[in-house]
Amino acid sequence: xxxGRPDLPSAAAGVGFVVFGAVLLFDALDVVxxxxxxxxxxxxxxxxxxxxxxxxxxRG
Amino acid sequence: MVGTAGGRQAVPTMSNxxxxxxxxxxxxxxxxxxxxxxxxxxxxxTEQAAPRRLYRSRGDRVIAGVCxxxxxxxxxxxxxxxxxxxxxxxxxxxxxxxxxxxFLLVPNEKEGGQPGDPPRRGLVIAGAIVLAIAIGALLxxxxxxxxxxxxxxxxxxxxxxxxxxxxxxxxxxxxDARAIVRATVLGVxxxxxxxxxxFGSAWAAADGGDEAVAGIVLAAGLALVAGAFxxxxxxxxxxxxLAVALPAGVVAASGLDVTGGHGERTYRPAxxxxxxxxxxxxAGKLVVDLRGAHLTPGDHRIELRLGVxxxxxxxxxxxxxxxxxxxxxxxxxxxxxxxxxxxVEWRDERRAAARxxxxxxDAKVGIGAFSVHHTEDQGWHDESGVPGNEACA
Numbered sequence: 001x002x003x004g005r006p007d008l009p010s011a012a013a014g015v016g017f018v019v020f021g022a023v024l025l026f027d028a029l030d031v032v033x034x035x036x037x038x039x040x041x042x043x044x045x046x047x048x049x050x051x052x053x054x055x056x057x058x059r060g
Numbered sequence: 061m062v063g064t065a066g067g068r069q070a071v072p073t074m075s076n077x078x079x080x081x082x083x084x085x086x087x088x089x090x091x092x093x094x095x096x097x098x099x100x101x102x103x104x105x106t107e108q109a110a111p112r113r114l115y116r117s118r119g120d121r122v123i124a125g126v127c128x129x130x131x132x133x134x135x136x137x138x139x140x141x142x143x144x145x146x147x148x149x150x151x152x153x154x155x156x157x158x159x160x161x162x163f164l165l166v167p168n169e170k171e172g173g174q175p176g177d178p179p180r181r182g183l184v185i186a187g188a189i190v191l192a193i194a195i196g197a198l199l200x201x202x203x204x205x206x207x208x209x210x211x212x213x214x215x216x217x218x219x220x221x222x223x224x225x226x227x228x229x230x231x232x233x234x235x236d237a238r239a240i241v242r243a244t245v246l247g248v249x250x251x252x253x254x255x256x257x258x259f260g261s262a263w264a265a266a267d268g269g270d271e272a273v274a275g276i277v278l279a280a281g282l283a284l285v286a287g288a289f290x291x292x293x294x295x296x297x298x299x300x301x302l303a304v305a306l307p308a309g310v311v312a313a314s315g316l317d318v319t320g321g322h323g324e325r326t327y328r329p330a331x332x333x334x335x336x337x338x339x340x341x342x343a344g345k346l347v348v349d350l351r352g353a354h355l356t357p358g359d360h361r362i363e364l365r366l367g368v369x370x371x372x373x374x375x376x377x378x379x380x381x382x383x384x385x386x387x388x389x390x391x392x393x394x395x396x397x398x399x400x401x402x403x404v405e406w407r408d409e410r411r412a413a414a415r416x417x418x419x420x421x422d423a424k425v426g427i428g429a430f431s432v433h434h435t436e437d438q439g440w441h442d443e444s445g446v447p448g449n450e451a452c453a
Contacts, residue, residue, distance in 0.1 A: 010288035013298045017281030020305050024274035027312045036388065036402045039313040043306060050298060 012053035016046040115176055116162075118169040123222060124240050125169065126162045156215040157194035161187045163240070221247030228296050254303035262307035266316045266342075266367060266426075273308045277301065313403075314388025316426030318342030318367040329353045332417075338363040341371075347436060349374040355417035364423040364430070371430045372437070373421055380412035380452035385423035385430050392423075393431040395448025406430075410452040418452075 023042060027034040117128030120138055127145055131138035148155025164187030167176035179187065222240070225247030265273045280301035287294025310316075322343040329335045332355050339348050339362070346366050351374055364371050375381055383394050384407050391400030394408050412418035423430045431438070434448060 006288040007292045007295065008288075009298070010284045010292070010294045013295075013301070014281045014284030014286075014288060017277055017284060017301050017305060019281075020309065021274050021276075021278030021281055024277055024305070024308055024312055025271065028270040028274050034309070034312045036313045039309050043309060046305070047302070050302075 008057045009050060009053040013046075013050045016049045020046055115167045115169045118171070123159075123219075124163045126159055126166065129166065129169065130162070151198055153215060154194050154197040156219070157190050157197060160215065160218075161191035161194055163187075164190060217248060217251075218244050221245065221249075221251060223247065224250050224299070228299055250299060254299055257300055257303040258307045261304040262311050262316075263318075265308040265311040266318045268317075268319050270308070270312060273304065277305045277308065280304070311426075314426040315386070315424060316367050316388065317365070320365065320367065332356045332360070335360055335362065337361060338365070340365045341369065342367045344369045346371045347374065348372070349436060350379065350419065351376045355379055355419070357412075357415045357417050359418050359420055361420045362422070364421060364425075366423075366425045366428060366430070368427040369425075370428055371423060371425055373419070373423075373430075373432045374436050375419060375432065375434065377434055377448075378416065378451050380410050380416055380418040381408075381432050381449055382410045382418060382420045382452075383408040383423070383432060384421070385425070387425045387428070387430060389427045390425055391429050392425075393429075393433075395432060395434075410449060413451060413453045416451050 020042060023032070023034060023038075026032045112133060114133045115129050116125035117132060118125060120128030120132070122128075122142070127141040128138050131141045134141075145155045145159055148158060164183045165179060167178055170176045222244045225243045228247070228250060261273055261276075264270075280297055284294055284297055284301070287297065320340040320342040322341070324345040324347075325339075325341055326347040326349065327336070327339060328349045328351075330352055332353055335350065335353050335355070339346060343366075346364065346369065348362065348364065355376075362373070364373065373381070381394070385392050385404075386406075387400075387404040389402050390404065391398060392404055392406045394406065397408070399406055410418070421432070432448075
């Protein structure tokens with residue numbers, strides 16, 4: 001069991017994957033029509049958030 | 061704490077004019093590395109200086125501390141050694157093999173700057189073999205002696221495995237050769253698992269399992285959020301989750317759907333009534349040839365759906381074609397006009413002249429090409445023959 005602050009990279013990645021998974025689910029249910037124009041920034045946001053959180057955690 | 065320095069027993073010297081006191085600073089590990097550490101069982105004297113020892117650096121390491129240790133031994137900037145090592149990779153892969161040989165043969169530095177134990181016999185044999193390959197790669201024969209270039213991809217795979225392990229755990233490789241080899245193997249296994257996951261995810265999403273894949277990504281996200289509050293080791297889930305999520309995203313964005321089977325399908329309806337309203341193929345080549353259909357005047361709506369591959373619509377010159385198409389990734393050519401790239405939307409709405417048949421085609425291709433021509437397999441940008449769509453008003 002971990003005590004203290006939560007692990008920032010895991011938390012950031014988790015939130016990112018929840019958002020990404022929700023978008024994929026909406027696309028599968030034909031609620032939205034995912035295109036590369038929307039996917040590219042979303043993927044960059046996901047990977048960028050993970051890298052940023054990892055860097056901040058290492059710095060801390 | 062007289063008599064100890066840096067956590068080790070201080071060795072008395074013959075010329076002990078200034079014995080160490082509590083106020084004396086402990087010798088820096090770098091100084092010890094430079095050769096002031098006496099060999100085990102020897103009493104250093106002023107006449108006999110202990111030889112400098114080469115070992116892999118513990119504090120200055122990117123992978124296994126080889127470059128850091130060598131730089132300290134030679135008293136040069138480690139960047140110079142690292143740049144040289146990378147440059148040597150292009151000499152038949154010698155840099156990679158020399159690094160690997162040094163990794164196996166040179167002992168690791170212990171805590172407090174103490175030289176580590178000499179490598180075991182098995183590691184020495186393995187190191188000697190790798191060293192021979194490295195020297196062979198440097199020989200001026202074609203492709204190196206023992207085919208350094210052929211073995212180089214394995215070296216890169218190992219390096220990638222170590223980097224992936226470091227990214228996944230957030231820790232630098234520490235410990236002896238066995239611990240680093242174990243980390244490398246785990247990293248390579250993680251790469252293989254991620255590649256398999258990526259292909260599996262893409263195939264499942266394209267084969268109608270897109271909702272399930274989306275659910276897996278969502279579940280991984282929730283597990284990571286929960287794991288962030290429980291255990292730092294939940295991080296290992298990030299890479300596999302990425303391997304599942306990103307290919308599924310590409311499949312979703314391209315509209316790739318392989319549920320319609322695969323192969324090469326050619327449809328040549330012999331009458332206007334035989335023309336279907338929809339043609340569907342998962343992966344492969346889909347050709348709808350309407351030249352023998354003798355289309356009646358009026359509109360004929362056709363839907364073309366192709367997951368990945370090449371879709372062609374072939375029409376006779378006396379038929380007008382009105383096109384609306386979407387391609388996730390690929391190119392579209394309607395007679396002598398074309399477009400290509402990502403998220404390609406093509407609309408060419410035409411009206412037919414009086415008493416002229418019109419084909420209204422709605423095409424969707426995930427990844428590949430869609431074309432409308434008067435002949436089958438006509439090359440792109442082929443401007444010979446009938447220009448096309450002359451029958452439109």
